[in-house]
Amino acid sequence: MAKKMVAVTACIAGIAHTYMAAENLKKFAKKEGYDIKVETQGAMGVENRLSSSEIQDADVVIFAVDTTVQDSDRFDGKKILKVGTSEVVKDGKAAIDEAAKLVN
Amino acid sequence: MQALQKDMILLDQHPATKEEAIRLAGQLLVDSGCAEPEYIESMQARNRDVSVYMGNFIAIPHGTDEGKKYIKKTGISVVQVPMGVDFSGDNEDEKVVTVVFGIAGLNGEHLDILSKIAVFCSDVNNVVKLADAKSADEIIDLLKDID
Numbered sequence: 001m002a003k004k005m006v007a008v009t010a011c012i013a014g015i016a017h018t019y020m021a022a023e024n025l026k027k028f029a030k031k032e033g034y035d036i037k038v039e040t041q042g043a044m045g046v047e048n049r050l051s052s053s054e055i056q057d058a059d060v061v062i063f064a065v066d067t068t069v070q071d072s073d074r075f076d077g078k079k080i081l082k083v084g085t086s087e088v089v090k091d092g093k094a095a096i097d098e099a100a101k102l103v104n
Numbered sequence: 105m106q107a108l109q110k111d112m113i114l115l116d117q118h119p120a121t122k123e124e125a126i127r128l129a130g131q132l133l134v135d136s137g138c139a140e141p142e143y144i145e146s147m148q149a150r151n152r153d154v155s156v157y158m159g160n161f162i163a164i165p166h167g168t169d170e171g172k173k174y175i176k177k178t179g180i181s182v183v184q185v186p187m188g189v190d191f192s193g194d195n196e197d198e199k200v201v202t203v204v205f206g207i208a209g210l211n212g213e214h215l216d217i218l219s220k221i222a223v224f225c226s227d228v229n230n231v232v233k234l235a236d237a238k239s240a241d242e243i244i245d246l247l248k249d250i251d
Contacts, residue, residue, distance in 0.1 A: 013236075014186070014232070014236030015186035015187060015235075015236060016187070016188070016232055016235035017232060017236070019187050019188040019200060019202070020161055020188070020200065020202060020228075020231075020235070023161070023188065023200040026198065027197065027198075030197065042187070043186070043187065086229070086232070089228055089232055090228055090229065
């Protein structure tokens, strides 16, 4: 079965980072054959909020953030990869590869 | 062609569809006297034939060959969409675009600036800067060196 990933993207510096990082995570997760759902914590508030069952089912969590994650206690006990939004915007594949390593 | 003007830039737009994003970019070209209103439909037609999505979060809408007759002078417009708008087709993967460059080009005058924009935007960090710019001046400044 495909590995399941969930991610949160958030940035306070600029609006676009949050959404560009989310797009790259989705694109490269799909390319590498992983299921992913991405919650964005951006200018419009929280969108695509991850449910507790989605978090529970995930093999790994990616925080692509330049700020603190809202309600981060939802992810207690999960394997979490933390990266900056800029890194993910620049190289989405590297973040997905790193996250995949945490699972194996 | 003249350098990018302030009134050719729309900041912080939230088009719901790619058609709306293209219309915004086209309307700037019309309002500035670069093209007739019919040119906007020609831009939509071109995007239906071949997507104007360029990768790296940018799209460069322009008209079809038949649409050239609606161009009055060469011009370029910029529409900033910080939260992104999807330029994919119906059943494709999402193709988020945060910066839309509208082009009306006569006599190949625009090809030079097009290739410079493409080179500038091949570094995604530059696209982020354009997408997060807080003023038209900031965008002009970023694109100044390529004009």
